[in-house]
Amino acid sequence: MASKIFKGIPVSAGLAIGRTYFLNREAGTSIVRINIVPEQVPQETARLKQGFNSALEELESILRKVPGDLKEQAAIIDSHIMILRDEKFQQSACDYVHSRLINAEWALDNAVSDIEKAFSRIEDEYIRSRTQDVRLVAGRVRSKLYGQSKSYDSKPERMILLAHDLSPADTIELKLDKIMAFATATGGKTSHAGIIARSLQIPAIVGAEGLEEIQDDHVVILDGFSGKIIVEPDAEELTHYTDLKQRFSEYYSQIKRNCYLPAETIDGYQMQVLANIELFEEVTSVIDNGGEGIGLYRTEYSFLNRNSWPSEEELYEEYRDMASIVYPQKVVFRTLDLGADKISPHFGPLEEVNPALGLRAIRFCQQNLGLFKAQLRAILRASTLGNVAVMFPMISGLQELREVKEIYFDVREEMRRQGQPFNEEVPFGIMIELPSAVFIADVLAREVDFFSIGTNDLIQYSLGIDRTNRYVSYLYQPLHPAILRSIKYVVDAGHEAGIEVNVCGEVAADPYCIPILMGMQLDSISLNPQAIPGIKRIIRQTTMDECKDLLKQVLSCSQVQQSNRLVREKIFTRFPEELMFYTSLIEES
Known part of the structure; x- marks a missing residue:
């Protein structure tokens, strides 16, 4: 057996077998x-x-x-x-x-x-x-x-790069002709290194404990599915992972070849497949993986890595460039989901006992009107190409929605008076993330152009659990009857009012969930760019009758154990290859 196995957090799927090179061991x-x-x-x-x-x-x-x-x-x-x-x-x-x-x-x-x-x-x-x-x-x-400076330029073969951490400057200088995969000792799913790895589409692991123990030129297997690094594997392990790597390569080549085809079922039902991104550099990954636009651009990340708020002009340039590069496909800008403890360092944390239920998202924006209006102006100024939509997070009720609309329309009127051009037909939508919004979805639907169901927060708030808490994370169940019925109710309410409904949470990238969402006849889904080819493949192999039948069976379940068992049996039988490889590509949305 292998001399040692190191475990970390998988952030970019794939397999690599090669010799190691430690970039900045002294760090x-x-x-x-x-x-x-x-x-x-x-x-x-x-x-x-x-x-x-x-x-x-x-x-x-x-x-x-x-x-x-x-x-x-x-x-x-x-x-x-x-x-x-x-x-x-x-x-x-x-x-x-x-x-x-x-x-x-x-x-x-x-x-x-x-x-x-x-x-x-x-x-x-x-x-x-x-x-x-x-x-x-x-x-x-x-x-x-x-006084240490190391380089892997002189290495004759491609290496598996190891590092205590990779800074943005380090990643700028990465040479793909020399690097086949990398692992870092620090970092998490939101770390810059993980985002870069997904963008470059190379296997990567972050947060690997004890990584510094691995010496240069060791032969290792880097498993970007499970987060394992196997040091000095034996012959049996090498054979197994070489075969698995080949099978994944063939599978991935196949789904990539077809990723630009529409997500259309065998019997002709078509769903738009969009991407969730947070950095401008991820647009390349959206395009490469067959994304049909951007369904969620998390604008807050432009505010977090700096010591002062960005100006309206800076935001406008960023949003204009984003709209231009994806044109004619659409980009949905989610307004700031900031507040409480998720703020720019110069602003300082608020003293709140429970920040998750405190001054965040749209509530934060309402109390920081200057900042909010500057962002709205930047989005509207970038809308002149005609492919921009605006979306507001964490709306809890009708009064709150109308207050936000009033701010939005005030900004538009001010821009008209100033002669500032913008698209008068910018679609205006909200995220459905709170149970209160679910229960009055029929009322809210009459006030907006589209819904986007944020299932991550909806599950958390509906089931009363924090999935990052290891003591209760097992309760985070996307197939819980309450969650499925909530999503179905919102979809039906939106369609009854004649508006489009999207799902942009993690379930949109889950092979177990996608046929059920299809059965609800969603208009679009939005997910991690890497997940798009596999999800499109599943959609293209199904029929709407299959999906509706599965949805009907699942909705009849009264316990989450029943629905989980039913779905696993049905989906694994139907898509064994996708479940073997693809579930590892699911990322936090």
Whole structure:
């Protein structure tokens, strides 16, 4: 058997077998404290400042090489440059040298720890993970202090790249002719490295514990389905994974060949398949995987990796470029889903006992009207091509919806008075994520142009569970009778009012759920770009009669165990190949 197996979080599906190369091993090693004498303080502070300056020059050089179509990546690198230029950060490290008489490396680590402690009090996983940016910057400075610089350019064969973490600057310099897959010791599903891997469509794992133990030139199997790294596999394991890799390659080539065909059932029912994205650079993946537009553009991520709110002009340029690159296909801009603990670092967390039920999403926007109106103006200005829609999250009732519409129409009227061009026919929709919105879907449908059912939050709020909580995550059940009946009621209410209904949650990428959603006769689904080819393949192999029959059977179940068992039996029998490979591609939406 293999000498060792390391486990991490799979963020990009696929299999790779090859030799390893560790890019920045020193970033994950323990830092040694060295006590110094007062006479050495000037030397250590000078080393620190030189380390910051060298790292800054390197990042500025990389930033100049970023292609124009990678604006989001450039923005993240720019934010790292801002961190390096932060005088308080540098001064904090220098102060530790002075006050504690310690070496530059240990002083830098203490300064980073102070920032991490401040961020640890923030509950939202995404915001907490932004300390990763500070660590990446510090790691670059530390490598300058160590005087270490490594490159895999000279390697004669493609490698499996290992790293403590990969910064946006690192990913800019990735050479696909040298890298077949990568794994990092840090990061989660929302990490930049994971997004890049999915965009490049190479297998990747993040958050792999003990990764630093793997030596260079070890033969490993990187399993991007299960999140396993098998070190020095034996002959049996090599044979098994080589065969599996070949089968997946053949399967993936097949579904990719047909990914541009419409998602149409055998008997002629067609559903639009859109993509969920959060970064501009993911548009390439949407196009490559046969996405028919963008059903959910999470606009808040442009606000989170910076020290101040973006201006209306910055947002307009981003939204205009997005609309242009996907034209004539549509792009649905979800307004800011910010608030409570999910905010820009400069704003500061709100003191709330339960942020998930607090000032977030549309509620946050209503209390930050200047910010909200600037975003609405930017979206409307970008709408002149005619392929833009706007969508508002977390609407709980009719009064709230009408208040939001009034703000929206006020912005439109102001733009008319100013002579600012925009598309007067921009579709206006809402996300159905709360049980209260489900129960009055028939009323809300008369006020909007479309519904988008956000099943992730709908399941969480309906069943009263947090799926990120390991103690109750087993209760997160998409096929729960209450959830299926809620979705069906919203679809029927929307169609009765003559509006389109979309599902943009995780269930849209779940092979077990897609035939049931088809049976409800949804107009469109929106999902992770990587999941699109496989879901389209399932749709193209079904009939609407099959889907309606399965829906009828599932809706008759009174317990989630019944519906789960029924669906697994039916779907696994019908699509064994998709379930073997494809369920690993399902990502958090």
